[in-house]
Amino acid sequence: MALTLLRGLHSNCFRLYPSVYVARKHVRHFSVRSSQGQTAMQEKQHTQLKASTKSESAKYEEVLKNYEAVIGIETHVQLSTRTKAFCSCPYNYGAHPNTSVCPVCMGLPGALPVLNSKVIESAVKVGLALNCKLSLSSKFDRKQYFYPDLPKGYQISQFDIPIAAGGYLDVDLPVEFGGGHRMFGVTRVDLNRAGVPLLEIVSEPDMRTGTEAAEYAAELQRLVRYLGVSNGNMQEGSLRCDVNISVRPHGQEEFGTKVEIKNLNSFSSVSRAIDYEILRQAQLHSQGQADQIVQETRLWEEGAQKTFTMRKKEGLADYRYFPEPDLPGVNLSEEYISTIRDSLPELPETKRRRYENMGLNMQDVLFLANDINVAAFFDATIATGADVKLAANWIMGDIAAYMNNEKLSIDDIKLTPQELGELIASIKGGTINGKIGKEILFELVAKGGTVKGLIQEKDLVQIADPSEIEKIVDKVLANNSKQLEQYRGGKTKLQGFFAGQIMKETKGKANPALLNKILLEKLNSKP
Amino acid sequence: MLSSAQTPRLLRSPAALTFKCLHTSPILTPASTSPSPSQILTNRKALLSRQTSAVDLAKSFLQRLRRHEPQISSFLYVSPDDIVLKQAEELDNRIKNNEEVGPLAGVLVGVKDNICTRDMPSTAGSRILENYRPPFDATAVRKLREMGAIIIGKTNLDEFGMGSTTEGSAYQVTANPWDLSRVPGGSSGGSAAAVSARQCTVALGSDTGGSVRQPASFCGVVGLKPTYGRVSRYGLVAYASSLDVIGCFGSSVADAGLLLNSISGFDNFDATSSKQEVPDYASQFVPLDYLESKPLKGLRVGVIHETLGNGVDSEVVSSVRSAISHLEELGCTVSEVSLPSFSLGLPAYYILASSESSSNLSRYDGVRYGNQVFGEELKSLYGDSRAEGLGSEVKMRILMGTYALSAGYYDAYYKRAQQVRTIIRNSFKDALDKNDILISPAAPSVAYKIGEKKNDPLAMYSGDIMTVNVNLAGLPALVLPCGYDGGSAGMPVGIQMIGAAFDEEKLLKIGHIFEQTLEGYSFIPPLVADE
Numbered sequence A: 001m002a003l004t005l006l007r008g009l010h011s012n013c014f015r016l017y018p019s020v021y022v023a024r025k026h027v028r029h030f031s032v033r034s035s036q037g038q039t040a041m042q043e044k045q046h047t048q049l050k051a052s053t054k055s056e057s058a059k060y061e062e063v064l065k066n067y068e069a070v071i072g073i074e075t076h077v078q079l080s081t082r083t084k085a086f087c088s089c090p091y092n093y094g095a096h097p098n099t100s101v102c103p104v105c106m107g108l109p110g111a112l113p114v115l116n117s118k119v120i121e122s123a124v125k126v127g128l129a130l131n132c133k134l135s136l137s138s139k140f141d142r143k144q145y146f147y148p149d150l151p152k153g154y155q156i157s158q159f160d161i162p163i164a165a166g167g168y169l170d171v172d173l174p175v176e177f178g179g180g181h182r183m184f185g186v187t188r189v190d191l192n193r194a195g196v197p198l199l200e201i202v203s204e205p206d207m208r209t210g211t212e213a214a215e216y217a218a219e220l221q222r223l224v225r226y227l228g229v230s231n232g233n234m235q236e237g238s239l240r241c242d243v244n245i246s247v248r249p250h251g252q253e254e255f256g257t258k259v260e261i262k263n264l265n266s267f268s269s270v271s272r273a274i275d276y277e278i279l280r281q282a283q284l285h286s287q288g289q290a291d292q293i294v295q296e297t298r299l300w301e302e303g304a305q306k307t308f309t310m311r312k313k314e315g316l317a318d319y320r321y322f323p324e325p326d327l328p329g330v331n332l333s334e335e336y337i338s339t340i341r342d343s344l345p346e347l348p349e350t351k352r353r354r355y356e357n358m359g360l361n362m363q364d365v366l367f368l369a370n371d372i373n374v375a376a377f378f379d380a381t382i383a384t385g386a387d388v389k390l391a392a393n394w395i396m397g398d399i400a401a402y403m404n405n406e407k408l409s410i411d412d413i414k415l416t417p418q419e420l421g422e423l424i425a426s427i428k429g430g431t432i433n434g435k436i437g438k439e440i441l442f443e444l445v446a447k448g449g450t451v452k453g454l455i456q457e458k459d460l461v462q463i464a465d466p467s468e469i470e471k472i473v474d475k476v477l478a479n480n481s482k483q484l485e486q487y488r489g490g491k492t493k494l495q496g497f498f499a500g501q502i503m504k505e506t507k508g509k510a511n512p513a514l515l516n517k518i519l520l521e522k523l524n525s526k527p
Numbered sequence B: 001m002l003s004s005a006q007t008p009r010l011l012r013s014p015a016a017l018t019f020k021c022l023h024t025s026p027i028l029t030p031a032s033t034s035p036s037p038s039q040i041l042t043n044r045k046a047l048l049s050r051q052t053s054a055v056d057l058a059k060s061f062l063q064r065l066r067r068h069e070p071q072i073s074s075f076l077y078v079s080p081d082d083i084v085l086k087q088a089e090e091l092d093n094r095i096k097n098n099e100e101v102g103p104l105a106g107v108l109v110g111v112k113d114n115i116c117t118r119d120m121p122s123t124a125g126s127r128i129l130e131n132y133r134p135p136f137d138a139t140a141v142r143k144l145r146e147m148g149a150i151i152i153g154k155t156n157l158d159e160f161g162m163g164s165t166t167e168g169s170a171y172q173v174t175a176n177p178w179d180l181s182r183v184p185g186g187s188s189g190g191s192a193a194a195v196s197a198r199q200c201t202v203a204l205g206s207d208t209g210g211s212v213r214q215p216a217s218f219c220g221v222v223g224l225k226p227t228y229g230r231v232s233r234y235g236l237v238a239y240a241s242s243l244d245v246i247g248c249f250g251s252s253v254a255d256a257g258l259l260l261n262s263i264s265g266f267d268n269f270d271a272t273s274s275k276q277e278v279p280d281y282a283s284q285f286v287p288l289d290y291l292e293s294k295p296l297k298g299l300r301v302g303v304i305h306e307t308l309g310n311g312v313d314s315e316v317v318s319s320v321r322s323a324i325s326h327l328e329e330l331g332c333t334v335s336e337v338s339l340p341s342f343s344l345g346l347p348a349y350y351i352l353a354s355s356e357s358s359s360n361l362s363r364y365d366g367v368r369y370g371n372q373v374f375g376e377e378l379k380s381l382y383g384d385s386r387a388e389g390l391g392s393e394v395k396m397r398i399l400m401g402t403y404a405l406s407a408g409y410y411d412a413y414y415k416r417a418q419q420v421r422t423i424i425r426n427s428f429k430d431a432l433d434k435n436d437i438l439i440s441p442a443a444p445s446v447a448y449k450i451g452e453k454k455n456d457p458l459a460m461y462s463g464d465i466m467t468v469n470v471n472l473a474g475l476p477a478l479v480l481p482c483g484y485d486g487g488s489a490g491m492p493v494g495i496q497m498i499g500a501a502f503d504e505e506k507l508l509k510i511g512h513i514f515e516q517t518l519e520g521y522s523f524i525p526p527l528v529a530d531e
């Protein structure tokens, strides 16, 4: 029976995706850096989704109507410290694991761990950013198990006293998913793992959908990048999410049996794996087979778009935790904490609220605040006095498109916020028109330079003198008497032709409004 | 070898220089003069005044080492002669050229084999580390070398320091130089026996529950267990990390103190090492001529009531009692102190030490170093390597510790033992607030026969009653010989002086004066004295 059911799930897995995923075609797609700067929603655009049929979608809705999922996430963030957590070996992601080793990280007899103070600093930053209460004195514990990659037979982590606890994370859901603001509880932030400095962030079971979970993870990524404590890269494993998920009938207080899902390498896999799992569990519930949901670890397989049993939990593992005698307790002074608090950058949530208050719509807000560097660019641009909406449009439009095509980040482009401000001012002030502005922009982005310099160098100042434009209009009309005759004979569409000729004559510099006004006057005046 | 920035304190210490003048006879002194001359200072004077050369000195030690080694078996590894003599030769050249030499120049040091040395095997007395040569020196060893010391070899011990007789070594049984049929104590039995038999000048040991002090007592030498954190543990193969300390053996208090001087201090490689400033311990060794008639006047000495009662050999009690009288004669105010929690120390110690060791020893899986048993599967590789590579005492403690840390038992054992540890720490603190030092025997008996307690672990464990509390409290303690069991032909008895945290200075001062004024005793074993 279970097999049949699984087969059924196999063939129908694509109906799991809520219709919004498929219906959403017109969402602007920006990828600030192909692999790094995506929000959860943007990333989903990459995924090829098979359209679900109406009936499947309906079945899905039907099953879900009666059940609610409870989702919690355990995130492991690899800290971008220069050295390993407990020795002074340099740590670089991707380097061969044994290129830099010392007696400490090899766990040789007699070697002792010494905590890298940067690790504590990062943990305090993240704890504060997650609105947690920091423990003034926490400690390390040994978590013991045999594993080939674990040279000492235990890993140093924090067991009963995490460095920070009881916080929350604000998340703004993307507009495409109906938008809205959510607050997800953060149970604890603790220091974890032997060689590679790792921070564990455990959420409350506050999420209900794959989208919420993916956005929670995306917000965490944003946060650690804002704080500069990690590159937050999911593909590289710098940010790893393990999801705990259970399903219960609506109205039921107690949780259903919890299943853990691992191997989630992108936000979209977080979201899709959860949606798959919700349906799998909900269907078992609805078929009276809830007892077949067992406490286990399941792996998400990207190829199959399914979760598979990895291992069933046979009783709880006994890690025989005890306080790490090789490391003194972690004692934080109020002074230290407040120094770090003062050094925190403006956090994503604060930034979004500020942008919102500037009058930007949520889509713009989410885009601009997604990447701290983009936000900094935007902030610096408007600091030059540039119009907020215009600055947002330039960044989200042509600049983002350029970065996307060239696979560059905003720090790689040659355009400076000062020049973008200048460009916006030059258009607004009438020195150049919008079309020229666009041309200049691509020049600035690719090669650099100043707006003023380019205008001068290329002689691009807009022709806004009516008498000069009149002269050119006269010239064009005189050179095209045949078309003029046709126009006056009623073929008024030819206005465009004349405008084009004039623009050609002026190399596009004519003020478009003035040109059209004078042209119309001339065309319509009696000969 | 030493930059001017590292100019050793000793060279500039007037007290030490004056002290040096006390003992002029080289190497070994007959019992008739000062009871326990400092070998380090005596030899230093002889070297600097060119009365002897470092090469000759080293040769004489190597000779004696080889002569007694077949009977005593204190060393697991002896540095090849040419390597030792080459270092001595370099030193002689420096002296000839009037170059500066370190405070331990030419001092031949034995190092317990659970302390890492880069040029010698470091087995911790275990088969699982057979032929293991660490790629680094323990911080204490590095410091010794920087001070000019010559590491002469690696001394025997109970496997991983787990034992009180050195019979637990996977390689050999060490004999007590005073009576070859007896154990030297343990776990640092090799170091204690080597210093006692004058196979080396001084030696490093380690003390987790008494492993320096009890063998010092059994072998009639001075054993110093520093405050936890005073000496870096980096390079000490961990047994129970929260209790382990590297300690010093010497044939005089001054030698043990001078050794401590060289190895103390904060170490970036040990987060539990203390940043507390290290005083110049050498300045405590005030020459006798300078002392008043009551040199320890006003010092409050507390005798731990619980340590002189039932279960302690009467000869031990009477030796310690007369040592107490001696302290009174020196001016000390002696009173009895009761530590009701004293007897709780033993079970708490065995639970905590076993728990930590069960974790510390999980790295010996046969994968990376030492003894590897070929296994089809990873699990059987781990299992078989451990089954063959670890001895029965070690296995028993791993099992005990694993049990104590297991879910459901943690609260009853590990947690409870931690609570006891806090009580003990507080009771010692109270007692040391009221007294300068506390006194007890170093062990309830003198050295017993080889094999006597081998099959009775509980009897062996109970012998640690005098020492384990000090480790639980993290305090410094000095053990020095104070008498004999059964007259001058008997085995030596040691007295233990316990000080407040980081107050080694006071212990060394009291110990030195006690030792220098203890007339009529010589603690050179007959084996050596008869040479």
Ligand SMILES: [Zn+2]
Pocket (backbone or CB within 6 Å): A084, A087, A088, A089, A100, A101, A102, A103, A104, A105, A106
């Ligand atoms: Zn390392």
